[in-house]
Amino acid sequence: MTTSPPSAPGPVADLPAAGDRVSQTLLLLGGTGDLAARLLLPGLGRLVDTGAQPGLTLIGSGSGTEDWDDERWRRRVADAFATVGADGPRATEVVRTTRYVSADVTREEDLRRLLTDCRGRLVIFFALPPMITARAAAALARIGLPPGTRLMLEKPFGTNAVSARSLNGILARFVPEDQVHRIDHFLGKSTVMNILGLRFANRIFEPVLNSAHVACVDVVFDETLGLEGRAGYYDGAGALVDMVQSHLLQVLALIAMDAPPTLDARDLRGRKAQVLRATRVWDDDPVRWSRRARYTAGEAAGRRLPAYADEPGIDPNRETETLAEVVLAVDTWRWAGVPFRLRSGKALAGKREEAVVTFKQPPRVPTGLTGYEQPDRLRIGFGPDRLSLDVNINGPGNPLELDQVNLAADFGPGELPPYGEVLRGAFEGDPALSVRGDTVEDSWRIVEPVLEAWRAGAVPLQEYPAGSHGPGDSLLTPAPGELRRH
Ligand SMILES: NC(=O)C1=CN([C@@H]2O[C@H](COP(=O)(O)OP(=O)(O)OC[C@H]3O[C@@H](n4cnc5c(N)ncnc54)[C@H](OP(=O)(O)O)[C@@H]3O)[C@@H](O)[C@H]2O)C=CC1
Numbered sequence: 001m002t003t004s005p006p007s008a009p010g011p012v013a014d015l016p017a018a019g020d021r022v023s024q025t026l027l028l029l030g031g032t033g034d035l036a037a038r039l040l041l042p043g044l045g046r047l048v049d050t051g052a053q054p055g056l057t058l059i060g061s062g063s064g065t066e067d068w069d070d071e072r073w074r075r076r077v078a079d080a081f082a083t084v085g086a087d088g089p090r091a092t093e094v095v096r097t098t099r100y101v102s103a104d105v106t107r108e109e110d111l112r113r114l115l116t117d118c119r120g121r122l123v124i125f126f127a128l129p130p131m132i133t134a135r136a137a138a139a140l141a142r143i144g145l146p147p148g149t150r151l152m153l154e155k156p157f158g159t160n161a162v163s164a165r166s167l168n169g170i171l172a173r174f175v176p177e178d179q180v181h182r183i184d185h186f187l188g189k190s191t192v193m194n195i196l197g198l199r200f201a202n203r204i205f206e207p208v209l210n211s212a213h214v215a216c217v218d219v220v221f222d223e224t225l226g227l228e229g230r231a232g233y234y235d236g237a238g239a240l241v242d243m244v245q246s247h248l249l250q251v252l253a254l255i256a257m258d259a260p261p262t263l264d265a266r267d268l269r270g271r272k273a274q275v276l277r278a279t280r281v282w283d284d285d286p287v288r289w290s291r292r293a294r295y296t297a298g299e300a301a302g303r304r305l306p307a308y309a310d311e312p313g314i315d316p317n318r319e320t321e322t323l324a325e326v327v328l329a330v331d332t333w334r335w336a337g338v339p340f341r342l343r344s345g346k347a348l349a350g351k352r353e354e355a356v357v358t359f360k361q362p363p364r365v366p367t368g369l370t371g372y373e374q375p376d377r378l379r380i381g382f383g384p385d386r387l388s389l390d391v392n393i394n395g396p397g398n399p400l401e402l403d404q405v406n407l408a409a410d411f412g413p414g415e416l417p418p419y420g421e422v423l424r425g426a427f428e429g430d431p432a433l434s435v436r437g438d439t440v441e442d443s444w445r446i447v448e449p450v451l452e453a454w455r456a457g458a459v460p461l462q463e464y465p466a467g468s469h470g471p472g473d474s475l476l477t478p479a480p481g482e483l484r485r486h
């Protein structure tokens with residue numbers, strides 16, 4: 001591994017010492033794309049508006065297939081900043097000084113030209129399709145980067161375990177692991193990180209978060225959004241790769257990991273890695289323990305949606321799923337025998353974005369107390385940000401009749417939107433909120449048996465009308481405790 005590549009371009013090479021408050025350049029590859037406009041630039045706007053990152057220069061780049069210039073780019077940045085009210089002096093300065101450079105990032109000469117334009121410490125954000133990211137990284141490995149450069153790479157990282165390993169290998173040739181930020185914006189969501197506070201800053205939950213007390217854990221991300229014009233990316237990915245392989249496995253890891261001694265990157269990522277290494281498809285049977293489906297025409301959240309297969313840019317023969325479910329086992333002392341049921345789908349009846357820990361029934365409800373129907377549940381909501389507990393109490397009325405009540409705490413969104421948080425991590429050189437190289441490979445290892453079973457046609461592609469609750473035989477509907485290892 002080296003940080004002194006053979007041909008690092010001149011101006012960026014005279015770097016200040018690490019840790020200083022220094023001028024930095026954020027080079028945004030894929031700046032003309034959807035991610036940059038909707039999520040990344042707004043996150044950046046909020047971050048710079050807090051006063052962090054003084055002296056930041058932003059350079060946006062696109063492939064040059066469309067007509068972009070400095071003026072159009074500045075408008076794009078200003079519009080994105082305006083969506084989050086980022087209009088303070090720092091944000092205004094970033095808008096004033098930002099520039100656009102078009103470049104085919106798979107070509108060495110274009111990359112050299114791009115790098116020559118950068119000053120101070122360099123952060124490169126790859127907001128690019130995965131195949132282009134891989135080719136750009138290979139080209140950068142050949143030409144080299146200035147020491148201290150940090151790379152931010154979007155998910156999905158690679159397109160399968162083999163390509164992820166190969167991309168990790170390429171990156172390791174020219175950037176140390178701690179300077180590689182594999183982005184998972186769920187790790188920047190305040191409620192996701194609050195899983196740590198909830199679990200490890202309280203005495204009452206941790207002792208019961210294990211197989212003695214937990215019947216099952218569900219991680220659910222149901223959206224009402226449909227394809228939203230993202231055919232080019234989504235039709236090659238599908239719900240399992242888009243959401244489960246990355247975001248939902250990260251949430252699973254935070255819920256299932258043991259307490260890290262500190263929250264620094266080495267401890268936190270080490271704990272998550274341990275859990276994911278022990279995770280696999282329930283009973284090693286992806287045919288039995290996965291579901292896939294895609295939406296047909298319907299109405300979701302008051303919007304009429306065409307069938308996924310009829311959306312422009314979709315190849316229906318690829319059989320891309322818009323809803324994926326999988327049941328996983330975490331083979332550790334703590335979790336052996338507890339099913340982790342993961343599900344994400346688009347164009348569903350309502351938003352449901354939460355992790356739910358369902359507890360086992362109490363050993364015995366005393367004779368005389370009636371009306372026990374539901375086990376207690378701990379719910380961690382990601383949108384809206386909310387923490388709640390379903391508990392059985394002797395409710396009003398008959399004092400011996402049980403009622404289930406929900407004790408809830410709502411909190412507003414974090415100080416920064418998720419992309420603001422992950423950008424802050426990269427600017428400050430803290431990879432705690434990014435995914436380590438071995439973990440991303442393990443995440444592919446976990447989902448690959450399912451992808452293979454689907455490719456082989458062993459799991460039928462079901463259909464559900466947009467605006468419905470998804471297929472009727474959901475793996476999440478059996479009562480907790482019904483899923484048993486044989
Ligand atoms: N959009 C989203 O909501 C999310 C996206 N992501 C991830 O972010 C990444 C980007 O997604 P998204 O923005 O939606 O994709 P888009 O298709 O909207 O944008 C792709 C970008 O890549 C650029 N690009 C493509 N080929 C080249 C090339 N050879 N040289 C230089 N630039 C190139 C395009 O430039 P041009 O337009 O100029 O051709 C464009 O700016 C993907 O990995 C995706 O998985 C992750 C989370 C959410």
Ligand SMILES: O=C1O[C@H](COP(=O)(O)O)[C@@H](O)[C@H](O)[C@H]1O
Pocket residue numbers: 223225242243383
């Ligand atoms: O990464 C992605 O996440 C979004 C959902 O996350 P949110 O923070 O925008 O709610 C999902 O819609 C998208 O398909 C996926 O690529």
